[in-house]
């Protein structure tokens with residue numbers, strides 16, 4: 001095992017601060033579901049007292065990749081990185097096959113079809129006219145699930161729909177660091193052809209922004225184009241917002257500012273707005289009980305705002321919100337932020 005990796009695992013002081021923030025631990029209440037307990041198991045492997053067996057694999061898989069434990073950890077231990085490296089080292093060839101690009105594509109296709117059947121998208125997206133002319137070469141980065149789950153992206157400026165690879169986070173968290181590196185390289189090559197690349201999925205945005213060697217000045221979140229604009233809702237609404245784990249506080253407050261300043265919109269902040277929605281990529285397909293607890297709790301908190309609409313900016317979070325709405329049998333609507341801004345809001349100035 002890599003020495004740096006062992007050092008990080010040994011660095012865990014067992015203080016337990018990660019237990020206060022880990023969504024999986026909140027839902028399961030088992031020591032093996034939180035970073036501290038996972039590191040103890042990995043210590044057992046380092047000391048050759050434990051084998052990397054089915055149970056250890058299952059426990060490592062019990063992670064939403066939310067990075068909340070890293071933010072709370074006094075030793076700044078990056079659990080998501082450690083789990084990815086361990087999986088990359090110990091996964092069997094069969095595990096690698098299950099986490100291969102082809103299986104991922106089949107899974108995504110199945111999920112997209114399932115989503116369409118479960119939540120038919122009844123609304124036709126409005127085409128934005130009079131787009132702002134710009135001399136910049138702008139590309140849109142479309143995530144694997146964005147179009148099917150959130151609706152077609154549009155924005156008040158001209159852009160190219162470049163065919164990027166998946167941001168590769170799903171491969172990274174499963175220990176396929178080889179695929180992550182390959183996709184990262186391809187995406188960096190494509191990014192280099194543009195002045196700006198615009199994102200509308202918080203998770204893709206955060207992943208690409210953290211690529212080693214990326215020119216961060218080119219990576220833009222689409223909401224930047226709505227800042228300082230005079231906006232008006234097509235009808236009065238009370239709106240709330242779920243903050244995806246992969247968007248930082250600065251971006252979140254910017255989004256709140258945009259929503260609060262739309263004429264006709266009353267923005268209400270959800271209690272525990274930054275708690276994970278529980279779906280985490282395809283985590284919910286393997287751990288639906290844990291995901292359901294978190295998804296339901298999320299919607300229960302949203303409902304306290306009396307909002308008509310809850311927004312978010314990640315397809316998996318949006319799916320979780322819709323699932324939570326079904327679980328609670330509530331009437332609130334859930335939309336993707338980009339879809340909402342271009343279909344329910346007009347730019348006045």
Ligand code: SF4
Nearest residue numbers: 012013015016018073
């Ligand atoms: S917060 Fe960090 S040091 Fe403390 S128990 Fe969790 S992983 Fe270990």
Ligand code: SF4
Nearest residue numbers: 022063064066067069
């Ligand atoms: S990344 Fe999130 S879900 Fe995973 S162990 Fe850390 S706090 Fe828990």
